[in-house]
Amino acid sequence: MNSPLRRRAVLRGVAATALLLATAACQSAVDAQSGGAGSTPKQGGVAEVGVNVDLVPGNVLTNSNVSITTVVGLVYEPLIRYGKDDLKPQPALATEWTAAPDGTSLTLELRRGVKFHTGRPFTSEDVKFSLQTYADPKWNGQLRSTATAITAIETPSPTEVTLRLAHPVSNLFDLLDTAPILDSETAADIGTGKRFVGTGPFKFDQWRPNTDLTFSRNPDYWGGPAHLDGVHVRVIPDGQSLLSALKSGQVQLARGVGYRDAESVANTPGVTVKPLDRGAELQAYVGINVSVPGLDDPRVRQAIGFALDRERIIKKVFRGAGYPTSLPWPKGSPAFDAARNGHFTHDPAKAQALLAEHGQPVPIVPLTYVGTDNVAASVAQIVQNDLSRVGITVELRPVDSTQFVKQLIGAQFPGLWTTTHSWAQFTPSTLAVSAYPFNARRNASHFTADTYTAAADEAWQVPVGGDTPAAYAELSKQLLDGSFLTEIGVVFEQLVLRDALHDVDYTRRRELDLGKAYLS
Amino acid sequence: MRRLPAQAVVGGVLVGLVVVAGLLGPLLVPHDPYTQIDGANLLGPSAAHPLGTDELNRDILARLLTGIRVDLLTSFVAVPLGALLGCAVGALATVNAALDVAVQRVFDVLLAFPQLILAIGLAAVIGPGATSVVLVVVLVEIPVFGRLLRAAVLRVREAQFVTASEVAGGGRGWVLRTHVLPNCRGPVLVQLALSMSVAVFIEGAMSVLGIGVTPPNPSLGSLLATSLRYLDLNPLFAVGPLVVIAALVLGFGLLARGAGNPALEAA
Numbered sequence: 163m164n165s166p167l168r169r170r171a172v173l174r175g176v177a178a179t180a181l182l183l184a185t186a187a188c189q190s191a192v193d194a195q196s197g198g199a200g201s202t203p204k205q206g207g208v209a210e211v212g213v214n215v216d217l218v219p220g221n222v223l224t225n226s227n228v229s230i231t232t233v234v235g236l237v238y239e240p241l242i243r244y245g246k247d248d249l250k251p252q253p254a255l256a257t258e259w260t261a262a263p264d265g266t267s268l269t270l271e272l273r274r275g276v277k278f279h280t281g282r283p284f285t286s287e288d289v290k291f292s293l294q295t296y297a298d299p300k301w302n303g304q305l306r307s308t309a310t311a312i313t314a315i316e317t318p319s320p321t322e323v324t325l326r327l328a329h330p331v332s333n334l335f336d337l338l339d340t341a342p343i344l345d346s347e348t349a350a351d352i353g354t355g356k357r358f359v360g361t362g363p364f365k366f367d368q369w370r371p372n373t374d375l376t377f378s379r380n381p382d383y384w385g386g387p388a389h390l391d392g393v394h395v396r397v398i399p400d401g402q403s404l405l406s407a408l409k410s411g412q413v414q415l416a417r418g419v420g421y422r423d424a425e426s427v428a429n430t431p432g433v434t435v436k437p438l439d440r441g442a443e444l445q446a447y448v449g450i451n452v453s454v455p456g457l458d459d460p461r462v463r464q465a466i467g468f469a470l471d472r473e474r475i476i477k478k479v480f481r482g483a484g485y486p487t488s489l490p491w492p493k494g495s496p497a498f499d500a501a502r503n504g505h506f507t508h509d510p511a512k513a514q515a516l517l518a519e520h521g522q523p524v525p526i527v528p529l530t531y532v533g534t535d536n537v538a539a540s541v542a543q544i545v546q547n548d549l550s551r552v553g554i555t556v557e558l559r560p561v562d563s564t565q566f567v568k569q570l571i572g573a574q575f576p577g578l579w580t581t582t583h584s585w586a587q588f589t590p591s592t593l594a595v596s597a598y599p600f601n602a603r604r605n606a607s608h609f610t611a612d613t614y615t616a617a618a619d620e621a622w623q624v625p626v627g628g629d630t631p632a633a634y635a636e637l638s639k640q641l642l643d644g645s646f647l648t649e650i651g652v653v654f655e656q657l658v659l660r661d662a663l664h665d666v667d668y669t670r671r672r673e674l675d676l677g678k679a680y681l682s
Numbered sequence: 683m684r685r686l687p688a689q690a691v692v693g694g695v696l697v698g699l700v701v702v703a704g705l706l707g708p709l710l711v712p713h714d715p716y717t718q719i720d721g722a723n724l725l726g727p728s729a730a731h732p733l734g735t736d737e738l739n740r741d742i743l744a745r746l747l748t749g750i751r752v753d754l755l756t757s758f759v760a761v762p763l764g765a766l767l768g769c770a771v772g773a774l775a776t777v778n779a780a781l782d783v784a785v786q787r788v789f790d791v792l793l794a795f796p797q798l799i800l801a802i803g804l805a806a807v808i809g810p811g812a813t814s815v816v817l818v819v820v821l822v823e824i825p826v827f828g829r830l831l832r833a834a835v836l837r838v839r840e841a842q843f844v845t846a847s848e849v850a851g852g853g854r855g856w857v858l859r860t861h862v863l864p865n866c867r868g869p870v871l872v873q874l875a876l877s878m879s880v881a882v883f884i885e886g887a888m889s890v891l892g893i894g895v896t897p898p899n900p901s902l903g904s905l906l907a908t909s910l911r912y913l914d915l916n917p918l919f920a921v922g923p924l925v926v927i928a929a930l931v932l933g934f935g936l937l938a939r940g941a942g943n944p945a946l947e948a949a
Binding site for chain 1: 718723737738806809810891892893896897898908910911912914
């Protein structure tokens, strides 16, 4: 017969075991991604990655799709790297740097013992070549204005380089974080996709168009060889097929999975959704061609800003992976201003009042978006609905992604357009002098204003670190006054991962970093 | 008078129901298929919304009934148009040997591609939209009917009654119109019904691939494509378009079988 004492002891034992099991279960769930505190990474294996779009070799310096950011992240390295939580440069291929007091030159000491994948040593001449290549208009690098502000690149020794600038450039380190260091001897092959040679942890082996890309470990990597033997990137354009490949374990990491699909797969055992929400934010927006009749009046553009239901778009289309905003700056940006960020609320009455001030009916406005992008299609339909409620008729115009990018770079949109932009997570002046939608001197909206250009230059033409909150405040004011682009919200790209792949990382440009990743 | 084959009757009823629903349904449903109703996100079935609402707060039933019209357009306008053009080209090709060779090589090229692949290729050139879907179906069907009619004409014109007609002084065109073409009707009718069901598939596949009807216009394919992403939140979202597509494809299939049944010829 059981005594009460013994029963209590048994119960205590059961409770303690349950607690231990629960703790272990919670811990293993947390450790599934990180690999577990103190766990030893396993060597070997090939990580299988699925992407929804194929590589466009000619756009490799544009960070414009997930294939490109995957290739750049695996193969190339920049001179410096920003951390995720601040804009303090950290050593990468450059180990030290000294800026002139007047901000018109920067001298960098380069890392010694670094080799390209061909075996050739990395030197200051490669830095010169890479920055000059980035400045070449044919590569459409978005930080070209910063690259062209470099008037001379001096290479006094193989490990030292000095950049001479036309004027102080506050976002110089943005360029040094962004521009990949290319091997000058093989760079001609980049445009055709034949070879991508860098100094990164993985060597490019092969690209089969519309099929896959293969990479193998760089055994001579200066930071120590990667744990993985290689990476195999499969191009799977159909969202459902990509999702199925992930669920079945054919790929361990999927990029380009839609927000709704990521939400639905998040509860699948062994699958984790990782938002790139630290320093790699994107912004969803509606661009406005201000040369179109009707849209040339800032009151109409501001009416569009008040007509949009941003909360609904973020919640229902981006499934909560972001937050609404009136300005491009994410919360971590030095230009973020909570008061100004709440400028545009969903206020159809105010929008109608602004349209009444305009005094004339707005002609039917075309809205261009990428037709095969479900997210863009949903955003476009909500924008169409919101604007129709205040009296603006919108005609939806889906186009293919190539045509869309061409129209964006060529500033050829016939009215409105919707997509996402980046670069607001960098030094704020980068957005105003570089990004296609915002560039003060030539943007996709055809918007020009002396006050905006002056505000952009005020924030840009100061030494690194010399930019001020006042300059950012003026920039924000100009963006709101001009309203040539209506922000919807800050949104996050999402990596969808199998728990078998650990320590996956990313950069501020959403480049994939598998240098420390391993399989279990 | 003999009775129609049962399969043709069942097929006709299924297609007829969908046609009536597409023509009259949108007039009877109280909701506009394009209106986004405040707060009505992915609602389940209710008296107000018998099939629930979609991801953009629109009544699914209203969109389903409106979407049927796109498929009716492709089935009853695009396919017959493609059939007419294909038959005309096919018939003309039988008159002149050189023209026949040229036409057959063009058809060879077009038929070398599966219909859906051809549709995707054409849509990439023409661009998305309902007009594109119709054009794609027309272009896809031309070689199908052209090749079919040519083969039928070559077979029928060897028949003795055609030879007799020519011997009696009938001109080539007159013989073709009066004796040959009417006797090629059977296979064309069967193919017509089959092609109508294929057209429903093409529209659906194009919409699933994002190259079909452009938003916010609904079609059966686009509704089905969207619903697949929300199955866990509103499983009934997919039921409506699935049932209608199944009814149309099955209906046309049964009609095709019925059309090939000698009983129909006799009826």
